[in-house]
Amino acid sequence: EIQKVSVSTMNIKPSDEEWERLQKALDWPIPDQEITHLIQSTSPVHSTFSIVGLKESYKVGEKISVIITARDHNKNLKRYGGDFFKAKLFSTELKVLKFNGTYSVALLLPWEGQAQVHVRLEHSSEVVQILKKYRDSSFPRTHFNGYFEGSGPNKTRIREVVECNLKWGADGSWRKGDCCCEHRDIRTGTVWQCERPKKLSCDKLVHHSGGRLESPLNPFEQQIFTKKCVIFFLHRKLTNVAISGDQKIIHVLPNTTAIEKCRSGMMTPVPAGFYLKDVWKSFVCNTRQFSSAQMGDCLKNKIVYLMGDSTTRQWFEYLERKVPDLKRMDLHTPHTGGPLMAVELKNNIIIHWRVHGVPLRFNKMLITDLHYISNDIDEIAGGHHVIVFTFFAHLVFHPITFYVYEVAKICQSVVALLSRAPETTVIIKSGNTAGLKVHMLAFQSYFVFTKKMWYLLWYLLYMKVYIMFRDIEGVIFLDVWQMTSCHYLHENIHPGPVIIANDVDMLLSYVCPT
Structure with a gap:
């Protein structure tokens, strides 16, 4: 039986109680005032870490304690928190x-x-403050093209070709007045706006693509987001920097523990696992490694929808x-x-892939x-x-x-699907980590901003999805964020083949746990 959730099938909007839960879960401390000089920000050079009470040896499954001390560029102890550090034990990652x-x-x-132990300052509390400001603003950071x-x-x-964007919020459109064509999805109510073409009518919208990007940063904020700044006449990197600390070797002895098979309703710890010889060892459940033949057996008589x-x-x-023998059908659609x-x-295996609706930055x-x-x-009946x-x-x-609204609609649809076909397997895949692309470096400050925004907002979005779906029996969360960020490969929104192989093994371990 499907448990009741506060997103009812009659009302897409989350309840006041759930909205309050979401806000509390996403609370992130920030400075009580904006800084005016870069030297006031957290310094990766002067911040340090140390291992507390290091023993001669430990057993697998035990924990060690690490203290991180954050200081500014004047070597003063920071008087407020909110810094985003990453602490790693080789490939095991924890967000602090x-x-x-x-x-x-x-x-x-x-x-x-x-x-x-390795500790890295991903971004300072001052950067988090800026990210939060723009997260909560209606400033249109990304635009799209509509082809009539x-x-x-x-x-x-x-x-x-005209510019398009989402219509959302109290301010209404990103363009004012009688400027635009409005394309409303009848079932979801989402409104997509495009500037009105000069010659064609609004119903002639045929194609869509990603458009220009727009940086909201002022000159001082651009300094903070630039990879290197001059502080005390020295070029210093302010973002994504390892901090110095205890380099002692930790000796770990074996300790046998059993792990159960993969199923819905399992919690994802931090860390969720680690890589050993390029194979993900999950702490969540017993992940299998599938041969090609086993993949075919697992997916036999199944229809897979990848969205x-x-x-x-x-x-x-x-x-x-x-x-x-899995062959792609020619649907006369673009590969990407x-x-x-x-x-x-x-x-009898069928696999579909389709992108979600706008907003979407695609070709x-x-x-x-x-x-x-x-x-x-x-539109899916459910079942196999x-x-x-x-x-x-x-x-x-x-x-x-807007994100909460969209997730609530998906949640509503999943509840209805599992009500009519509870044997359906429903899996939510998290986002991947993101890296800066080489061709983006010409716009360095903006794309450093983009990457930092990604880290913070992904965490916020993932928490919202988790909270809104956690009470629905039968839904599986697949945290591939940790699987991508824990590997030695450079962070990339499109990770390398070895990570994808482990992702799919984890996916199939839930579909076919035995």
């Missing part, structure tokens, strides 16, 4: 959040052998390569934008191929189906209230 200048970290010792097309005189075609963005397309492409479909007739594609996830789930969706990467620069 405390309320003063000294932070405590508990690191799990997950493997037998030797280990060392229609018949012209003498059998010609008229084509016009969301290009990160689930990576999973589609991996399964396409690995599952024996889809939708895509692959079938294997002998074992030019048909607007009719952009479906809202909730609408697609409503595996539904995987992700809804993170393209939402980080839009209002969180």
